[in-house]
Amino acid sequence: MERLVIDTDIGTYYDDAFAVLLAANSPEVQFEGVTTCYGDTELRAEIACKILEFVGRPEVPVYAGIGDPLGEAEALMFGFEGEGIFDDGRPEKKPEEGSAVEFLTRIVRENPGEITICTLGTVTNVAAAIRQDPTFVENLKHLIIMGGVIVPVVDEKGITRSPVEEYNLNNDPVAAKIVMESGANITLVPIDVTLRVPMSEQQIEAMRTARSKSAQLVSRILEPWPEQERLIYLSVGIPTEFTGIWLHDPLTIAVAFDPSLITSARIHVATEFAPTLVPRDLLIRHDILRTIPKKKAPNMNVAVDVDADRFTQLFADRITGGL
Secondary structure (H helix, E strand, O other): OEEEEEEEOOEOEOHHHHHHHHHHOOOOEEEEEEEEOOOOHHHHHHHHHHHHHHOOOOOOOEEEOOOOOOOOOOOOOOOOOOOOOOOOOOOOOOOOOOOHHHHHHHHHHHOOOOEEEEEOOOOHHHHHHHHHOOOHHHHOOEEEEEOOOOOOEEOOOOOEEOHHHOHHHHOOHHHHHHHHOOOOOEEEEOHHHHOOOEOOHHHHHHHHHOOOHHHHHHHHHHOOHHHHHHHHHHHHOOOOOOOOOEOHHHHHHHHHHOHHHEEEEEEEEEEEEOOEEEHHHOEEEOOOEEEEEEOOOOOEEEEEEEOHHHHHHHHHHHHHOOO
16 A cells, blocks of 8 residues: 655646546555645645545645745746636635645654655655755655656657656756755656657547546546647647647556556666757757756666556546546
8 A cells, every 4th residue: 555645736737637536546545645836836725625525535635835936937827727627616625724845744754664755746845845854855755756858759740849848847946956866765757758648539538428526527627628738838839739638647646556557767867957959949948957867876766668558548447437
C-alpha cells in the first residue's frame, strides 16, 4: 500500500484532475491528501474538494498551498479554472485549516520513510517544506516529479517540443533547483515520456458511456477542453497542429504504485539556465530552466520509456470501472 500525497496545480489542464481520480480509484494507494500550488491555490483546493466529493472520497484532506513562485517567475492563470467540474455547483467539502507546507512537513515528520509525494505542477510547496524542516528530505520516502525534458521531442509533424514546453519546473525555477538538488529520493517523469501516453479515441468514448462517476467527470472535463487547449497553446506560442489527451499526471501517479510501467535509468540530472535555442521563435533564450543529463554520479531515477498501451488501458479501466 503506497501512502500518497498529491501536490498539484489542478485546474486549467485536465490531467491533474484525472490524476486525482486515478489515485482515488486505485486500491494500491492509501490517499493521504492533496495540496495545491501555483496561482489561485484556494480555487485549486476547491476544485480538488469538488472532485473528491463527487466520487465519494470526501475523507481525503485538501490543503491550499503557496501560489507565488519563490523566485521571479510569473504565476500565470489562464482564466478558466474548474470548467466542467463545477457544472452542478460548488462542493460542500472545504479545504482544511492550515497550509499545505505545514501539512507536508507534519505528515512526513510523523511517518518517516512512509510518505510518497507526487508533484504535478510547480514544486514550490516541497521546496518550502525542505527549507522549513531540515529532516524533511531524510524522512520522505519518495518524491515523484512530473516535469522537465531529458530528450527533446520532435513529434510526428516535425515540431520540436523543447524545454520551453515543460512549464511545471519553469513556473518556479528557484523551487525546482532547491528540490532537484536536495538529495531526496527522486523519480523524474519528464514530458518526453508522458507525451507517449495519449488516450485513444476508443478510451475517450468509453468514458462517455461508462456509468461510474469518475468517467462522467472525465467526460465533463474534456467537453470544453478543445477550445481551452487552443487558447493555451496560442498564448505560449506552441503550434496547435499536434494535440492529444496526454496522461502526463496520471502516469506519474501510476509510477508510485506500479513502477514496472516505466523503464527508468539512474542518472545525474542537472538543473541550470543554459542557452536554449527555440527554432520557431528564431532566438536563443537564457531564462529557461533546463534539466540536463550529465556524466556525473547519479542523483535520481529518470523515466526514459513507458509501457504506453498497458498504462493507458489501466487508467481507462480504473476510471470506467471504479467509483
